Amino acid sequence: MPVITKVSSQKRPGRYNIFLDGQYAFSASEQTVAEFMLLKGQELTPEKLATVKKFDADSKATNLASNYLSYQARTVYEVLQYLKKHEIDDEAAQSAVTQLSAMGFLDDRKYTALSIKQSLRSGTDGPLTLTRKLTQKGIDPAIIQEELSAIADEDWLDTGLRVLKSLKSQIGKVSERELQRKMNSKLMSHGFSSGIASLVIAEIDLEPDDEAQVEALKKQGVKAYKRFRRLPESERDRKIRNYLFTHGFASNEIDAFLAGEIIPLAELAEY
Numbered sequence: 001m002p003v004i005t006k007v008s009s010q011k012r013p014g015r016y017n018i019f020l021d022g023q024y025a026f027s028a029s030e031q032t033v034a035e036f037m038l039l040k041g042q043e044l045t046p047e048k049l050a051t052v053k054k055f056d057a058d059s060k061a062t063n064l065a066s067n068y069l070s071y072q073a074r075t076v077y078e079v080l081q082y083l084k085k086h087e088i089d090d091e092a093a094q095s096a097v098t099q100l101s102a103m104g105f106l107d108d109r110k111y112t113a114l115s116i117k118q119s120l121r122s123g124t125d126g127p128l129t130l131t132r133k134l135t136q137k138g139i140d141p142a143i144i145q146e147e148l149s150a151i152a153d154e155d156w157l158d159t160g161l162r163v164l165k166s167l168k169s170q171i172g173k174v175s176e177r178e179l180q181r182k183m184n185s186k187l188m189s190h191g192f193s194s195g196i197a198s199l200v201i202a203e204i205d206l207e208p209d210d211e212a213q214v215e216a217l218k219k220q221g222v223k224a225y226k227r228f229r230r231l232p233e234s235e236r237d238r239k240i241r242n243y244l245f246t247h248g249f250a251s252n253e254i255d256a257f258l259a260g261e262i263i264p265l266a267e268l269a270e271y
Contacts (some may be wrong), residue, residue, distance in 0.1 A: 002020040002043065002049070003017060004019065004038060004039065004040055004042045004043075004044065004139060005022050005040060006018075006040060007019070007039065014029055014030045015027055016030065016033050018038060026052075026053060028052065029056055029057075029059060029060060032055055032056040036052050038052070040188065057089065057091075057092040060092070061083055061088045061096035062095070062235055064096075064172065065083060065093075065097070065109070066100065069100070070106055073111050073114060074111070075108050075111050075134075075137045075138050075139055076106055076108055077138020078137055078138065079093075079106060079135060112139055112144055112147045113140065115133075116130060116147055120159055124190055126159065126163075126187065126190050126191030126192035126196065127151075127192070127193065129190035130144075131144050133161060133164065135181075153196050153199055154199065156196050156199075157199060160187055161203060163200075164187065164201075164204065165184060167179065171204075171206060173212075173215070174216055175213075175216055175248030175249045176206045176213075177248030179248070180206060181248065184227075217256075217262055220243070220244060222263070224239070224244060225268050225271075227239075237258055240254075240258065241258065243251065
């Protein structure tokens with residue numbers, strides 16, 4: 001039966017080398033040494049040796065995971081990947097996750113709820129983007145959908161308005177229809193459904209006063225004119241009409257521009 005003949009400390013604090021019958025056998029943490037009273041002269045049966053090594057591997061995994069969690073909340077998948085990166089075997093890693101979950105330090109449902117709450121309070125991610133990000137962190141899609149379903153569409157309004165903050169300055173500079181399109185596109189790129197996007201946009205007064213609308217028409221009309229001015233007149237007017245229409249201006253507004261009612265046609269070249 002092997003006998004411990006030497007216990008020496010490593011350069012790493014808290015780790016010890018264990019020698020059996022004069023030969024190095026394995027290393028153990030201070031916690032393991034204390035738990036099993038690994039002292040010189042103690043005999044280790046094969047069964048006890050296996051128990052010691054398992055305890056040490058499990059405690060190492062748990063300590064690594066606990067330290068990882070001390071910086072910020074993590075998902076089960078993130079902890080498992082972190083332990084794998086540190087060459088912890090699957091059995092020890094799973095044991096650590098089970099222990100930390102039982103202690104309440106690991107909880108994918110709480111992590112999901114917290115992520116949603118943070119986005120509602122100060123973030124810019126809509127439900128679809130949150131779903132993608134949380135899925136990438138290994139959270140069960142069913143958990144994500146259950147937590148998101150508890151949030152009313154109206155609760156996303158503040159988050160959506162934060163997304164659109166930079167576009168509010170364009171009110172009166174582009175047509176209302178184009179601004180709606182831009183806002184809808186930006187909201188959807190942040191993971192908002194079309195339904196929630198409509199609710200958010202409805203919260204903003206997009207209708208400019210008549211003077212601002214005329215200024216927007218002037219600005220876009222001049223851009224179109226400069227782009228197509230070298231074309232024959234009929235083709236130029238057709239191109240300008242299409243350009244202004246795609247930028248959200250109504251037919252009567254476009255007609256007014258092409259008729260010189262917004263800017264006298266003779267003065268367009270001066271812009």
